[in-house]
Amino acid sequence: MECVVQGIIETQHVEALEILLLGLCGVPKENIRVHELCLKSGPNLGTEASEIRILCDLMQPEPAWTVRHVGGSMRGAGADQISVLVRPMVESKASKHVLRLFYLLGYKLDHELLRVGFAFHFQRGAQITVTVSSYSKLLKLHATESIDDNVPVTPGIQMVEVTAPASAENYTEVAAAVSSFCEYLAPLLHLSKPGVSTGVVPTAAAAAASLMSFSGSTNM
8 A cells, every 4th residue: 555646847957956956855866767567457357447567777787677566546435535545556676577478477568658757765654655757658659779769748747656655543643744854845746645736836936946046056
């Protein structure tokens, strides 16, 4: 299970966001370069649709494969009263043959993307991860060797995601920790439950300029 919120930020303000995150988290960033394949179940696997994401970490010396399945969001009065999305999530390491396995099981490729950016992992009331990344559509299927042949999905915009692992016993505490942390990012972007579009924050430009100015004076 995980708690998650998402938002968007203009690429021109990403450097300011990185400076802010570095100060808040107190840990170095981790660069991200992931080949992401989204598979959907075929009719032979039942009437209820299932979606699997196969992730290939291209930052490793040898590409590392992971299978990720995200379930439906928690519903009910409890879910409506918290500002983050709570959903089941299962992730497991896999071999390079994992794609072939899911094809044999009856899954079909829906789309594949290249995700590039950075992440911060830190402890702040919960084990929180902040990911900032851009998405590009690959021009050729399964083109691992020519993965740089891609087209940005949202030029000039990057996705920001804040996640934290949780359980049925502690998800309210984890949700509160995520919400509390997100308040520090409010001048630059608004984070909300996935699927709730909030757009770019009007104060982002001024907040970014202030952060960049402060960083420049600190480094002098």
